Each structure stands twice: as C-alpha cells, then as structure tokens.
Amino acid sequence: MIPLKYYLILSAAFFSIGIIGVLTRRNAIIIFMCIELMLNAVNLTLVSFSSFFGDSSGQIFVFFVMAVAAAEAAVGLAIIIALFRNKLTINVDEVNIFKW
Amino acid sequence: MTLEQITFIILALIGLTSALMLIIQKNPVYSVLLLILHFFALAGFYLLLNAQFIAVLQILVYAGAIMVLFVFVIMLLNLSNEEALKDPFNLRKIIASIFGVVLILQFGVFFFIKAKDDLNVTISPNSIEAGSIKKISEVLFSTYLIPFEVTSFILLVGIIAAIVLAKRKFE
Numbered sequence: 560m561i562p563l564k565y566y567l568i569l570s571a572a573f574f575s576i577g578i579i580g581v582l583t584r585r586n587a588i589i590i591f592m593c594i595e596l597m598l599n600a601v602n603l604t605l606v607s608f609s610s611f612f613g614d615s616s617g618q619i620f621v622f623f624v625m626a627v628a629a630a631e632a633a634v635g636l637a638i639i640i641a642l643f644r645n646k647l648t649i650n651v652d653e654v655n656i657f658k659w
Numbered sequence: 660m661t662l663e664q665i666t667f668i669i670l671a672l673i674g675l676t677s678a679l680m681l682i683i684q685k686n687p688v689y690s691v692l693l694l695i696l697h698f699f700a701l702a703g704f705y706l707l708l709n710a711q712f713i714a715v716l717q718i719l720v721y722a723g724a725i726m727v728l729f730v731f732v733i734m735l736l737n738l739s740n741e742e743a744l745k746d747p748f749n750l751r752k753i754i755a756s757i758f759g760v761v762l763i764l765q766f767g768v769f770f771f772i773k774a775k776d777d778l779n780v781t782i783s784p785n786s787i788e789a790g791s792i793k794k795i796s797e798v799l800f801s802t803y804l805i806p807f808e809v810t811s812f813i814l815l816v817g818i819i820a821a822i823v824l825a826k827r828k829f830e
C-alpha cells in the first residue's frame with residue numbers, strides 16, 4: 560500500500576515544476592501548458608484525498624476543474640491567436656501594451 | 660515490492676521526466692507531446708487511486724480535447740523558426756529559478772519536518788465505491804446540482820469568448 564504522503568509529495572513536485580516553467584519561459588503557449596500542469600497537480604491532490612477518505616466530493620471538484628480548464632484553454636488560445644495576428648509574436652516580454 | 664509500488668514508481672518517473680522535459684524543451688510541438696504523456700501518467704495514478712471515472716475523463720477531456728486545441732494552435736501559428744522566441748539566460752531567469760527552489764524547499768519542510776508522521780494513512784476501503792460512476796453521478800446530480808449547471812454556463816461563456824476573440828475584425 561502506498562501512503563497518502565507520496566501522492567502529495569508527487570503533486571507538490573508537479574506543481575513546483577509548473578511554477579518554475581511559468582516564471583522562466585517566455586513563450587505564451589508554454590506558459591499555458593505549465594498552467595495546465597499546475598491544475599493537474601491540484602487534481603491529483605484532490606483525487607488522492609478523495610480516495611484516501613472514501614468520499615466522492617473530491618472527484619466532483621476534479622470534474623469542475625476540468626470544465627474550467629477547458630473553457631480557460633479555449634479563451635486563452637483565442638487570445639494568443641488574436642495576439643499573434645496583431646503583433647506577430649507570442650513572446651510575453653514583447654507584449655506590453657498595458658504597461659506604461 | 661508489490662505490483663502497486665512498482666507501478667507507482669514507473670508512473671512517477673514518467674510524470675516527473677515529462678514535466679521537466681516540457682519546461683526545458685525549446686520546440687513547443689515536443690512540449691505538447693510531453694504534456695500529453697504527462698496526462699497519461701496522471702490517468703495511471705487515478706486508476707491506482709481507484710478513480711476510474713476521473714481517469715477516463717482525464718484521457719478523453721485533457722489528452723483528447725484540450726491538447727488537440729493546443730496542437731492545433733501551435734501548428735496554426737507555425738512558430739518553430741521564429742527568431743523572437745529565443746530565450747536568453749538572464750537575471751530574470753535566475754531570480755525565477757530561485758523562487759522555484761524556495762517553493763520546493765517550503766514543500767520539503769512541510770512534508771519532511773512538519774507533517775512527518777501525520778500523512779501515513781492508507782487508502783480507504785470505500786474508495787472503489789467512491790470512484791465509481793454510480794456514486795459520482797448520484798452526488799453530482801443531487802448535492803452539486805447547482806455548481807454543475809453553473810459549469811455549463813462557464814463552458815457557454817468560454818465558447819462565445821473564443822469565437823469573439825479569435826474572429827477577424829469586421830471591415
């Protein structure tokens with residue numbers, strides 16, 4: 560039997576990798592993928608707590624997180640396409656039209 | 660070692676390697692493929708945790724639908740030979756890495772010092788029932804009915820926003 564601790568350590572590791580990716584990479588699509596990585600790390604935590612306590616609620620939260628992630632990916636990729644059409648780049652360092 | 664432990668170690672290695680390679684990789688197409696591999700590893704973890712419904716949903720929704728969107732956008736934008744995406748190693752990157760290491764240290768302090776003996780529980784015998792589609796649908800359509808309806812509204816807003824944002828401007 561694998562204790563709950565190992566699942567939590569693993570999902571903490573996935574979350575940290577996602578954070579480092581968001582902070583270091585400048586490609587908007589890669590940043591998006593790292594956000595998905597972090598969402599999935601949290602999903603793993605929710606599912607492991609749900610299974611270890613024998614309660615379905617955590618898995619229903621995962622269902623909601625997936626729905627929100629799908630909507631977020633659709634909107635975010637539409638923003639990236641609009642950005643690329645106007646600025647011909649998806650490097651987030653060069654997209655500073657809101658900065659003054 | 661039991662079969663469960665061996666499976667856990669293999670899946671953990673696949674998940675960690677693919678996640679690390681994702682943030683190191685220069686070519687976004689390879690990053691997407693590695694992310695799909697990562698999602699399959701996570702689906703394996705969900706099966707180990709007796710969450711069959713979530714495991715199937717992970718492959719169908721994440722590895723199927725969402726990642727197709729990512730691949731489609733990357734192919735559409737054709738970024739493989741863009742000069743502007745060069746990623747120089749500079750001060751910002753060093754500071755970001757320091758923040759990441761501090762975060763990992765915080766997690767380490769929590770797991771190995773603060774909660775050293777608290778989290779050694781083993782999997783509940785109810786988990787097979789809790790992960791079954793029967794139990795999940797019962798709870799989803801009774802206790803969480805209103806959040807479920809709100810989810811459909813969020814998806815509708817997402818569809819409309821994607822169309823409005825990605826559409827070409829009117830003349």
